[in-house]
Structures are given as structure tokens and as C-alpha cells.
Amino acid sequence: MNLAVRDIRQNFGRFALTTVGVGLLLMIVMGMGGIYRGLIADATLLVEAVGADLWLVQGATRGPFAEISRVPATLEDRARSVPGVAAARRFVSHTVQRAFRGRPLRMVVQGLAWPEDAGDWIPLAAGRALRHAHYEMVADRSLGLPLGTEVPLGKDLYRVVGLTQGMVGSGGDGMAFFTVSDAQAIQFDVPGEATRLERASRRARVGGRDLGRLNPLLLERSAGATAEIPALGPPQVSAVMVSLQPGLAAGSVMDTFAAWTDVTVYTRRQQIDLLLSGMVDKARRQLGLFRALLVIISTIIMALIIYTLTLDKIHDIALLKLIGARNRVIIGLILQQALLIGALGYGLAYWLGTFAFPRFPRRVVIEPPDLLLLAGVVAAISVVASLIGIAKALSVEPNKVLS
Amino acid sequence: MSARDTEPLAIEALNLTKIYGSGNTEVVALNDVTVRVARGEVVALLGPSGAGKSTLLTAVGLINPPTRGRIWIGGELVLEADRARVDLRVFRRRHLGFVFQKANLIPFLSAEENVRIAMEINDVPAREARRRARELLDYLGVGARATNLPAMLSGGQQQRVAVARALANRPSLVLADEPTAALDSQRGRQVMELFRQVAHEQGAGVLVVTHDHRSLDVFDRTLEMEDGVLREGQAAS
Incomplete structure (x- = not known):
């Protein structure tokens, strides 16, 4: 009983x-x-999903997730030249918060190294991966942007062509995937007035020196678009992701990268550990x-x-x-x-x-x-x-x- | 020749003394009390409040050991002063049955379960316990209320269930402490007659503490207690 x-x-x-x-x-x-x-x-979602074997980040930093990292986009080409490297891709990641249809829209902007990387590895819940170099985005459903929605970011409109489920950043904000150049355009977008002020400032600086006064072409170029000034490099990226040739141990490639004093190299496991411990x-x-x-x-x-x-x-x-x-x-x-x-x-x-x-x-x-x-x-x-x-x-x- | 040398008595308690406190606060609740109850005998224990009746009952019931004295139950020495010769809890469940002023039924168990629990804790198989519980409740006239919870039974019915529980393990001694105090005279008498019936038919010795002088004719013998001293009363029937 x-x-x-x-x-x-x-x-x-x-x-x-x-x-x-x-x-x-x-x-x-x-x-x-x-x-x-x-x-x-x-x-760890993105690090796991993106599938890179090695991460090249700014020297002496623990970027690009645990802290800010800036590396030149040309690092991608340097990495490709290392024996044992199968592929290298630029990685751009930053969080933006904009107003959209009267409510705040906060997203993690991820740049895909188009055309090598169209985001075919991204698990899609609906729609398709990127098929054009510009003005397309793949958004996570948590952002509340249905397929076909056009979202103004910077000076451009981006159409949602694909949807993911549960792809969020470490802060819980939904991810949105763009081409690297679009991601940078969104990141470095500044108002027209700021551009005009910067150009005027450049012109004043160059005009105040002999070099500018003696060389009118240089004075003219300094007041033009940044991309048209050969002396200025392209915008920097957050990191470069490296994929190794199949079956190759990371050791020798890592040794090569470790000898480059301007960058720091992490394996995928180290990158995950940095994320978790930090x-x-x-x-x-x-x-x-x-x-x-x-x-x-x-x-x-x-x-x-x-x-x-x-x-x-x-x-x-x-x-x-x-x-x-x-x-x-x-x-x-x-x-x-x-x-x-x-x-x-x-x-x-x-x-x-x-x-x-x-x-x-x-x-x-x-x-x-x-x-x-x-x-x-x-x-x-x-x-x-x-x-x-x-x-x-x-x-x-x-x-x-x-x- | 001692009684225990012949047919074992239901209980034989010799020279029981119970002292509470010490020094100036010392109270002698039992003073060299000797009590014997034979199997099949129904004995009433009378006396005013504070005479020591309940103390005697708890002493021979192995609940509250005496300070001095010895107790045999069914011919077995179980207590010598406050030293137990057997596992008292085991001995209680095998050889003793208790009935109290209130029925003290477990409120979340049905009448039948209240009887069964006494057997199940004594390792009686569940089926046998169920059969005997039904049998006892029928015997005591409350078989029809077997599935009812105590709250659904009258005071008399509850007391009958309590008697059934006391008899469940075929005890050699049943101890009852004012079992009719909460009942009207008619039902009180019924319960007393029940004790007599149980004693005579089942061979258990029954010792009943009572104030109810109207039912004394039911008992084979009466004992009277005053100030911790026990003396034989007159034969009741």
C-alpha cells in the first residue's frame, strides 16, 4: 500500500x-x-558554418569577433600564395542598427567574398543565395524581413533574396549576408556633407604644401572620390579566412603565417575558444x-x-x-x-x-x-x-x- | 508456582514502578504495580484522573518503559526495567493491539486500508491482508463501509474500525484507553461487548482503561488504581 x-x-x-x-x-x-x-x-554558429580552417586577423589582436580587427584586403592574395592554401576569402562583419518601417532594425552585416563565395554554404530556409554582385541580401528570419523586401542601407536599396533560420550573432542579432563590397559600402557609408567636408579638407591640406601648389592634377585628384586616389588603399576587411588543401595538416601553413608579423593566425578551434572564453x-x-x-x-x-x-x-x-x-x-x-x-x-x-x-x-x-x-x-x-x-x-x- | 509456568498469560507485569522527574519534582506515577491478564480475559482498569492508568497502559504497551519492574507478554520476557529484551517496535506490531479514546484512524486511508496497514507493516502479504481486513470489518459490523474514508464514518463506526485494526495481527494482548469516551452510552456498550466477544472468541487478553461504570458487567474482572497503586476490584460478571 x-x-x-x-x-x-x-x-x-x-x-x-x-x-x-x-x-x-x-x-x-x-x-x-x-x-x-x-x-x-x-x-560559434558562424565560425562553424563558414568552414574556414584558419583565420588571419590583425596582428596581436583576438579578432574579428572578440575584438576589432583590421587587415588590408590584399592579405587575401598574400594568403593564396602560401603553399597548402586551397582558398582565401575576405571576411567583413559588423553590426548596424537602422530604423526600418518605424522600428529599429539591428543586424550583423556579414560580407561574402563575391564571386568566390556566393554564400552557398549558408543553410537557407527560403529563397536563394546571392546571384548578383550588388544590392542583394540573405537575411535571417529573426530580422522580420520577408522575401522581396527592399531595405535601405546607406545610399542603396538591398532586396532580400534568401532567408535563414536561427543564424544570429553572438549578441543575438540576426545576420544578414551581403557581398563584401556591399558590406563595406554599408559600413563606410557617410553622409554627403561629410564627404564634401573631407574632400575640402584634403584639398586644403594638399593646397597648403608645395607639392599641391606645383601639381594642379594632384590638387584636383585629392578633392575627388577616395577610390580614384591611387595612393589610398581599398577599405580594410575584418579578417581573411583560409581553407587548406584537403588532407593537409595545418602545422606548416600556420608556421608560415606565424612568421608574418602584421597578422595573427588562429585555427577554427582557437577562434571558437576565443569566442567562448572572451x-x-x-x-x-x-x-x-x-x-x-x-x-x-x-x-x-x-x-x-x-x-x-x-x-x-x-x-x-x-x-x-x-x-x-x-x-x-x-x-x-x-x-x-x-x-x-x-x-x-x-x-x-x-x-x-x-x-x-x-x-x-x-x-x-x-x-x-x-x-x-x-x-x-x-x-x-x-x-x-x-x-x-x-x-x-x-x-x-x-x-x-x-x- | 508462577502463572507463567502454566499456560502463558496474555501479560504479566511485576513490580512496575514509574518515576517522573527527580528530587523535589519527583512524581511516582506507578508504585510497585503488578498486573496479570489471562488469554481470553477482559479486564477493566478503573480509577480517577491522574491515578496512573494511562501510565500503566503505556508501560505494558511497551511505549513508555517503567523505571523498575519486569514485563512478560505471551510468556516472553520483553522488558526488564527500562531495558528491552526484544525489539519493542517489532514486538508491538506482532503481539499488541491498541485502541484509544479517539479512533485515531489515518485520515487518508479507507476503513479497509486502515486495517490492512497494520498487517502490511507486519509483512502479511497484500492479498491475505485484504481478505482478513474484510473479514474483520464484516465481523465488527462495518464491512459495508470498508471503502469509506474515516471522515465519512460515524464515531461508533470509526471505533469499530480501530478495534479491527487492533485485532488485525491476532495480538495476544489488546490495550484500550477509554475507548468509549467519545461515544454515546449505547454505542459505548456495543464497543465494550465487542471487546468481550473478541477476547472470548479470539483468545486475546484485553485490558481496558474506562470511566464508564455502566458497562462494568461486560468485564471478567476489574482493577482499581489510585495514586499509582493498583488493587484488585470486585469480579464484574
Whole structure:
């Protein structure tokens, strides 16, 4: 005869409310773990998806994700010349926030090294990859831009030709893929007045020197478009991604790049480690502390309820002892109730989570090992929560029945 | 020749003394009390409040050991002063049955389950426990209420279920502490007669603490207690 279940039947309302409360708390604990996993997934998504073997970034920096990195676009050609390199692509990434249709539109602009890279590796949920050098974009669904939408960025309109699902940056902002030149146009776009002021400034600087006064052509060029000034290099990119020839170990190629003092080279694994240790670590610790607090709170609430339920039937427990019940009968009665609250709360947390988590603004990733770990934690806190009740029950004297 | 040398008594308690407190606060609740109840015998324990009746009952019920004295139950020495010779909890569930002023039924168990629980904690198989619980409830006239929770039973019915629980493990001794105090006279008498019936038909010794002098004719013998001292009363029937 299961005394725990029969007692619960009698006190169903209180038991159900407790279970719901514990379930909601556990759902938050579960969600916190999922948010952490989501942070990792978001942070490493692009590095994993883009498939580069090596990353060349600005020397002595940990770019392009953990900090700003600027390398000349020509680095791409230098990298291609290294034996063992199969391909090199420019990488441009920056976050913009613009107003679109009356609401803020925040996106991570990713540049694809068109035409070598049209973004065919991007997992599309709808539409197609880029097919033109300019004015097309592939956007993540989280940006809320349907196919065919034309988005004004800088001085141009970009048409959404493809949609991705769940491609977000480490900050949780949806990604949008453009050609590198479009991405740079968006990044370095300045208002016309600023351009005019810069050109006037250049002209004044050149005109103030002999070189400019003696060479009218130079004076004229200095006041023209930046791209038409041969002495100025093209805009810089964030990094260069390198793919190695199949089957080749990275060691010798890395040694070559490591000898270039203007850049720093990272493998894909190192780049992921930089992302996790730099950007996600504090969030992980913060979420971990919050989870620990919630677990403690859940334990206290469960302990309180189990203790109250035990006090309510202390007379019955005394009677059971009087008629000779073993301690394990009494311990089982209390422990089973605690475990039932824990198990049902856990189940409820999981069930509610399947509805709630997809609606969270950030990705929530619930993985089986985390679920198993949490199940173990719930079992442990159920046992801990029942200890005070058990201690109380075991200390009661059988003759309390007579009082 | 001692009684225990012949057919074992349901209980034989010799020279029980129970002292609470010490020094100036010392209270002698039992003063060299000797009590014997034979199998199949129904004995009433009378006395004013504070006389020590309940203390004697808890002492021989192995709940509250005496300070001095020895207790045999069913011929087995179980307690010598406050030293247990057996596992008291095991002994209680195998050999003793208790009935109290209030029925003390477990509120979340049905009448049948309240009887079964006493057997199941004594390792009686579930099917056998169910059968015997039904049998006992029928025997005590509450078989029709077997599936009801205690809250759905009258006071008399609850007390009958409590008697059934006390008899569940075929105890050699049933101890009852004012079992009719919460019942009207008619139902009180029914319960007392039930004890007599149980004692005579099942061979258990029954020791009942009571204030109810109207039902004394039901008992084989009465004992009277005052200020911790026990003396034999008059034969009741």
C-alpha cells in the first residue's frame, strides 16, 4: 500500500500547487541552461558554418569577433600564395542598427567574398543565395524581413533574396549576408556633407604644401572620390579566412603565417575558444550563479512544503510507529512525496518549456545531457528537501498518539 | 508456582514502578504495580484522573518503559526495567493491539486500508491482508463501509474500525484507553461487548482503561488504581 500517494490524494490541492510552483522554478533553471547553450551556439554558429580552417586577423589582436580587427584586403592574395592554401576569402562583419518601417532594425552585416563565395554554404530556409554582385541580401528570419523586401542601407536599396533560420550573432542579432563590397559600402557609408567636408579638407591640406601648389592634377585628384586616389588603399576587411588543401595538416601553413608579423593566425578551434572564453564566459558564470540560486530556492520551497505536509500528519506518523511501522515505512512516505513533487515538477518544467522557450528572444538550446544532469539535481534536491521532514518524523514519540 | 509456568498469560507485569522527574519534582506515577491478564480475559482498569492508568497502559504497551519492574507478554520476557529484551517496535506490531479514546484512524486511508496497514507493516502479504481486513470489518459490523474514508464514518463506526485494526495481527494482548469516551452510552456498550466477544472468541487478553461504570458487567474482572497503586476490584460478571 503506497501511503505517499494516498496522502497526496487527500491533500491534492496543496500538492498540485506546490508541484506547479516547483515546476515553474525548474523551468527557469532549465531555461537558464538553455540560454547558456544558446549563447554558445549563437557565438560559434558562424565560425562553424563558414568552414574556414584558419583565420588571419590583425596582428596581436583576438579578432574579428572578440575584438576589432583590421587587415588590408590584399592579405587575401598574400594568403593564396602560401603553399597548402586551397582558398582565401575576405571576411567583413559588423553590426548596424537602422530604423526600418518605424522600428529599429539591428543586424550583423556579414560580407561574402563575391564571386568566390556566393554564400552557398549558408543553410537557407527560403529563397536563394546571392546571384548578383550588388544590392542583394540573405537575411535571417529573426530580422522580420520577408522575401522581396527592399531595405535601405546607406545610399542603396538591398532586396532580400534568401532567408535563414536561427543564424544570429553572438549578441543575438540576426545576420544578414551581403557581398563584401556591399558590406563595406554599408559600413563606410557617410553622409554627403561629410564627404564634401573631407574632400575640402584634403584639398586644403594638399593646397597648403608645395607639392599641391606645383601639381594642379594632384590638387584636383585629392578633392575627388577616395577610390580614384591611387595612393589610398581599398577599405580594410575584418579578417581573411583560409581553407587548406584537403588532407593537409595545418602545422606548416600556420608556421608560415606565424612568421608574418602584421597578422595573427588562429585555427577554427582557437577562434571558437576565443569566442567562448572572451564573450560567453561572464554570461556563463552569471547564468550559472542564477541557476544555483534558483536550485537553492527550489530546495527551500520543497523542504518547507514537505515539512508542513509532515507536520500535518505527525499524529498519523506517531500512530504508525505505535503499531510498529519500521522507520523505512515512514521515511518512504516522506521521501516518495518529495521525489514525486520533484519528478512531476521536472516533467511540468519540460512540458511548459516546449511552449515557452521557442518564444524567448534569444535562442534556448536544451540538450539531453543537460536534461539528464538537471534530473539528477532535482532528485538530489528532493532528497535534501525531505531530510528535515524525515528528521521530524523520526523524532516523534509513539505516545504522542495518546496526547 | 508462577502463572507463567502454566499456560502463558496474555501479560504479566511485576513490580512496575514509574518515576517522573527527580528530587523535589519527583512524581511516582506507578508504585510497585503488578498486573496479570489471562488469554481470553477482559479486564477493566478503573480509577480517577491522574491515578496512573494511562501510565500503566503505556508501560505494558511497551511505549513508555517503567523505571523498575519486569514485563512478560505471551510468556516472553520483553522488558526488564527500562531495558528491552526484544525489539519493542517489532514486538508491538506482532503481539499488541491498541485502541484509544479517539479512533485515531489515518485520515487518508479507507476503513479497509486502515486495517490492512497494520498487517502490511507486519509483512502479511497484500492479498491475505485484504481478505482478513474484510473479514474483520464484516465481523465488527462495518464491512459495508470498508471503502469509506474515516471522515465519512460515524464515531461508533470509526471505533469499530480501530478495534479491527487492533485485532488485525491476532495480538495476544489488546490495550484500550477509554475507548468509549467519545461515544454515546449505547454505542459505548456495543464497543465494550465487542471487546468481550473478541477476547472470548479470539483468545486475546484485553485490558481496558474506562470511566464508564455502566458497562462494568461486560468485564471478567476489574482493577482499581489510585495514586499509582493498583488493587484488585470486585469480579464484574
